[in-house]
Amino acid sequence: MASQPRASRLNSAIALFGGMKQTTTYRLRPSMEAVRNTLITLRGDWARSGLPEGLFDRTEQVLAEALNNVVEHAQIDRPQGVIEMVISGGQTGVDVVIRDDGKPMPDLVLPSGEQPAVELLTEEMPEGGFGWFLIRTLADRLDYQRAEGWNHLSIGIFKDEGSDTGQATI
Amino acid sequence: MNLVTEPHGDTLVIRVDESRIDAAVAVQFKDAFRETIEEAPERVVLDLQSVEFLDSSGLGSIVAAMKLLAPDHRLELSSLTETVAKVFRLTRMDTVFTIHTGLDDALGVSAAR
Numbered sequence: 434m435a436s437q438p439r440a441s442r443l444n445s446a447i448a449l450f451g452g453m454k455q456t457t458t459y460r461l462r463p464s465m466e467a468v469r470n471t472l473i474t475l476r477g478d479w480a481r482s483g484l485p486e487g488l489f490d491r492t493e494q495v496l497a498e499a500l501n502n503v504v505e506h507a508q509i510d511r512p513q514g515v516i517e518m519v520i521s522g523g524q525t526g527v528d529v530v531i532r533d534d535g536k537p538m539p540d541l542v543l544p545s546g547e548q549p550a551v552e553l554l555t556e557e558m559p560e561g562g563f564g565w566f567l568i569r570t571l572a573d574r575l576d577y578q579r580a581e582g583w584n585h586l587s588i589g590i591f592k593d594e595g596s597d598t599g600q601a602t603i
Numbered sequence: 604m605n606l607v608t609e610p611h612g613d614t615l616v617i618r619v620d621e622s623r624i625d626a627a628v629a630v631q632f633k634d635a636f637r638e639t640i641e642e643a644p645e646r647v648v649l650d651l652q653s654v655e656f657l658d659s660s661g662l663g664s665i666v667a668a669m670k671l672l673a674p675d676h677r678l679e680l681s682s683l684t685e686t687v688a689k690v691f692r693l694t695r696m697d698t699v700f701t702i703h704t705g706l707d708d709a710l711g712v713s714a715a716r
């Protein structure tokens with residue numbers, strides 16, 4: 434019987450300067466199916482994790498692109514690789530760290546994610562290159578670090594009345 | 604990947620009976636679409652009313668679908684949910700495709716000709 438790639442999660446509450454900060458950690462194997470299942474699970478967990486209603490859609494879009502990028506590049510040919518996603522937040526925003534044990538980002542910098550041109554003939558129309566553009570457009574904060582053989586991508590998505598995009602475009 | 608075809612006069616409507624077109628199914632979408640259009644008329648409308656989530660891979664597969672139909676056929680879109688419409692707007696792909704709010708709109712244009 435084939436097993437569906439599952440996301441496992443661990444809820445933890447961390448005492449921080451006397452207050453409580455809830456974080457949820459999702460662990461997944463590097464496959465697009467596992468990414469999909471993790472996001473579906475996240476949708477179900479969102480409200481009871483105390484995360485801001487109204488930020489889920491934007492967060493899901495960013496995380497789909499970021500996680501797909503990890504699977505396709507950092508974790509290519511690494512079926513036993515590990516991806517972890519740690520989510521925390523409150524009513525004003527969400528912080529996510531995606532860490533994985535795969536290959537580093539080329540030159541250790543994030544892609545610039547420029548908007549692909551679309552004023553083109555049909556046969557020249559791009560089918561790719563939108564992922565980092567969407568991440569940079571929708572996220573408010575992005576940071577990448579490489580440490581001890583792990584990639585750490587840190588993403589911040591904050592509430593902003595009247596805006597459905599973020600501030601992380603260069 | 605479930606695509607449901609509905610002929611309407613000189614238009615073929617292809618309804619995507621999936622809630623997500625994402626990296627997990629982008630290749631399946633392209634393969635299923637290619638098979639579905641083998642005897643398509645000149646005008647094809649892709650009905651996305653059931654699709655609640657589209658990532659960049661899904662968007663790319665819809666662009667690929669448009670290219671599969673060109674140049675003798677054209678692909679239009681219908682019934683985008685707000686999250687999917689937003690992806691088209693942000694990427695400016697809403698300037699590339701004719702996008703109908705619903706099938707009445709998509710087929711009304713056809714019937715008026």
